[in-house]
Amino acid sequence: MSITIGYDGNFLESTTNLRGVLKKSIGRQPSVKIAKGATVCLQHGRLYFDAALKAPMEIKPLLIFYGMANYAKSLVVARNFNTLESLHQKHGVKDKSNPNARLEELAVEILEQGTFQEFNDTVCTLDCIFFTKKNMTECVSLPTSNSEILQHKILTLRDILARIPGLESLYSATFGEEAKTISFSLGFMEEKNVYIELRIDDKEIFTNVETRKSITEKWQTKYSFLKNWYLIAAERAWDHSVFVFANVDKQSIDKLSDKIAEEENGNYHVAGGALYDVDCNFVNFWEILDPAARGLVGGFERLIEPFNNTHISELSLYYLGMYLLSSLVRYRPQIWGHSISRLVTSDSPSDDKALALIESFMGKALTTFPDAIVKAMSIPYKEK
Numbered sequence: 001m002s003i004t005i006g007y008d009g010n011f012l013e014s015t016t017n018l019r020g021v022l023k024k025s026i027g028r029q030p031s032v033k034i035a036k037g038a039t040v041c042l043q044h045g046r047l048y049f050d051a052a053l054k055a056p057m058e059i060k061p062l063l064i065f066y067g068m069a070n071y072a073k074s075l076v077v078a079r080n081f082n083t084l085e086s087l088h089q090k091h092g093v094k095d096k097s098n099p100n101a102r103l104e105e106l107a108v109e110i111l112e113q114g115t116f117q118e119f120n121d122t123v124c125t126l127d128c129i130f131f132t133k134k135n136m137t138e139c140v141s142l143p144t145s146n147s148e149i150l151q152h153k154i155l156t157l158r159d160i161l162a163r164i165p166g167l168e169s170l171y172s173a174t175f176g177e178e179a180k181t182i183s184f185s186l187g188f189m190e191e192k193n194v195y196i197e198l199r200i201d202d203k204e205i206f207t208n209v210e211t212r213k214s215i216t217e218k219w220q221t222k223y224s225f226l227k228n229w230y231l232i233a234a235e236r237a238w239d240h241s242v243f244v245f246a247n248v249d250k251q252s253i254d255k256l257s258d259k260i261a262e263e264e265n266g267n268y269h270v271a272g273g274a275l276y277d278v279d280c281n282f283v284n285f286w287e288i289l290d291p292a293a294r295g296l297v298g299g300f301e302r303l304i305e306p307f308n309n310t311h312i313s314e315l316s317l318y319y320l321g322m323y324l325l326s327s328l329v330r331y332r333p334q335i336w337g338h339s340i341s342r343l344v345t346s347d348s349p350s351d352d353k354a355l356a357l358i359e360s361f362m363g364k365a366l367t368t369f370p371d372a373i374v375k376a377m378s379i380p381y382k383e384k
Helices: 015-026 032-054 060-080 115-123 157-161 168-175 209-222 224-228 250-259 314-331 333-341 355-378
Strands: 093-095 107-110 128-133 136-141 154-156 181-188 196-202 230-237 240-246 260-262 268-270 302-304
Touching: 015 032, 015 060, 015 355, 032 060, 032 355, 060 115, 060 314, 060 355, 093 314, 107 314, 115 314, 128 181, 154 157, 157 314, 157 355, 168 355, 196 209, 209 224, 209 230, 209 240, 250 260, 302 314, 314 333, 314 355
Parallel strands: none
Antiparallel strands: 093 107, 107 154, 128 136, 181 196, 181 302, 196 240, 230 240, 230 268, 260 268
C-alpha cells in the first residue's frame, strides 16, 4: 500500500513547487538557492534516465547510475537543506570484484563517506510502512540501517538482486533458490484497533503438521522478528500456504492454549473470537516489526531479509546494484560486452545466466527510483 502523490518529478523541477511541497511535508521551506540545487539534480536525473531508455545495452547501466546519483543528491539537498556545493564528491562505495568475476559475483564495499552515505542516511529515516485503519491510510516510520552500521559491508550483485522486490520469481528461476524478499500484508481488526494481523503467503505448500512447522520455522529464521508474533492461522489456499500472525502479548499466549484447532493435514487456527474471549493483551505492532520495503516505492509491502544483521533500505540496494553495473561498464567493458553478446567460445564461456535478471533490475530502477524520490520529498509520515 502507498499514497498517490498526484505529480511526478517534472512538477518538482520548479523551485517554487519544490519549496511548497517541502513546506507541507516537513514544515520548513528551503532557501531559493538550496531548492535550485535540488531541482537541477532532479532535472539531470531525469535527462540521464531519458537517455538510458534509448541507449544501447553497452552503456545503459552507466547512464542509469548517473541519473540515480543525481536523484539521490536531490533528496539529500532537499530534505537536509544542504547546499549542492557542500555534498561529498566521492561515491562512498568501492568495486571489490575479482578481475574475472561473473556478473552475479561482482562485489561492492560500503566505505565511510560519500554520496551513498549522504543518501542512505537521508532515506533510511524516511523508510516507513503504510496501513489502513478505519478505512483511512496511515503511516509509521520504520527506519533502516544508517551508514555507520553499514561501513565496510561487502555485498555481491547476487546479494542485492535477491533482495529487490518484484524480482523474486526471476531470481528463483535464475539461481534455483528462494529470493530474500517476500510480500506480506497488515490488517487492523476493527473490534480492537490495537489488534493487527500479519499475513504471509508462501508458494511452498505444507501437507501435514511437520511441514507446516518447518515452513513456519523457515520464516522465523529468515525474519527473526516473527518469533515475537503469535501464529493464529495456517491453511492452504490459492496454491499457497497462508500464515496469519497476530501481535499478541507473550503473557497472553497461555490463555489461548485450549483454543487451538489443529488438523492432520497441517491446518491450524485459533478459535474465532478467542483473542477477545480471553481478553488478550496486544503489543504495538511497530515495536515487533522489522523495517519493510515498498513504503516509499509503492505496491504491496515486502519483507527484505537482513544482510549480516543489517536492514538496508530498498533504495540503497538499487544504488549499490547500479553502481556495480556502471563500474563494470566503465572499467571492464569487455566483460560486460561479452555477457550481453551471449557468445560462447573455448576461451570465454558464457556469462549470461543472470542477464535477464539484471535487465529486469535495470528496468525497475528506471521507474522505481524517480517515483520513490518524489514520494520521499512529499509524504509526511507519523513517527512511532
